[in-house]
Amino acid sequence: MEIIIGRQGTQKTPITDPTVSRKHCKVTDNGDGTFTIENLSSLGTKVDGVDIVRKTANINSILQLGPTFSASLGDLIGQGNSQPQISESSLNETKTFDISHLKEVWESFNNKNIQIANSQRQINLIRGLLGIFTMGAMPTIFFLGPIGYILTGIGVVGNFYSFVGMKNVETAEEKQCRQDEFDDKWICPNPDCGRSLIARNYRLLIRNYQSCPYCKCKYVEK
Numbered sequence: 630m631e632i633i634i635g636r637q638g639t640q641k642t643p644i645t646d647p648t649v650s651r652k653h654c655k656v657t658d659n660g661d662g663t664f665t666i667e668n669l670s671s672l673g674t675k676v677d678g679v680d681i682v683r684k685t686a687n688i689n690s691i692l693q694l695g696p697t698f699s700a701s702l703g704d705l706i707g708q709g710n711s712q713p714q715i716s717e718s719s720l721n722e723t724k725t726f727d728i729s730h731l732k733e734v735w736e737s738f739n740n741k742n743i744q745i746a747n748s749q750r751q752i753n754l755i756r757g758l759l760g761i762f763t764m765g766a767m768p769t770i771f772f773l774g775p776i777g778y779i780l781t782g783i784g785v786v787g788n789f790y791s792f793v794g795m796k797n798v799e800t801a802e803e804k805q806c807r808q809d810e811f812d813d814k815w816i817c818p819n820p821d822c823g824r825s826l827i828a829r830n831y832r833l834l835i836r837n838y839q840s841c842p843y844c845k846c847k848y849v850e851k
Contacts, residue, residue, distance in 0.1 A: 630658040632706055641707030648695040648842045663687055672842060696843050724846040726818040735831035738811045745799050819846040
């Protein structure tokens with residue numbers, strides 16, 4: 630028997646804690662009174678306080694899913710007598726932080742990505758046109774004389790423009806530095822947390838995340 634535990638899991642006890650993944654861990658009944666717990670989430674699973682990838686547990690083992698939710702294995706799979714317990718940190722007063730500044734962080738990073746992509750597209754179009762001019766220049770010189778020289782001149786100017794454009798394209802080092810700068814700013818605004826945000830753009834952050842999955846602080850947009 631296999632049971633998936635999470636907000637969209639197949640366990641007996643529903644889980645609504647937003648810090649728990651939809652499919653957080655897998656429980657396999659070994660048939661001898663023990664169970665194998667396998668972590669499925671990037672937020673981590675602990676068994677009796679120990680981070681695990683895969684571990685054998687018993688019905689009374691305490692599973693911690695993510696930063697705040699914990700319950701006994703028996704309670705989760707319907708073989709226990711108590712109700713799931715939420716860790717003490719989740720009972721504390723929830724802190725609230727404004728995330729409006731992250732909109733500027735994202736827009737600055739994303740606009741630069743769009744600008745670079747458009748510049749590269751323009752250079753690629755010019756290269757394509759240069760190929761056409763190059764193929765047409767020689768026969769045109771033979772048949773039409775001066776027109777062929779004009780096409781050749783356009784090709785030379787285009788090559789020069791393409792070369793200058795390539796010199797202005799972002800290097801791998803510059804791209805990495807810009808990504809690192811973004812990652813340093815794209816973090817939870819709670820100074821006691823400061824972990825990287827799961828959402829990779831501002832729209833997803835507003836739409837899908839109302840709180841930090843790590844410190845549980847609430848996000849608001851002022």
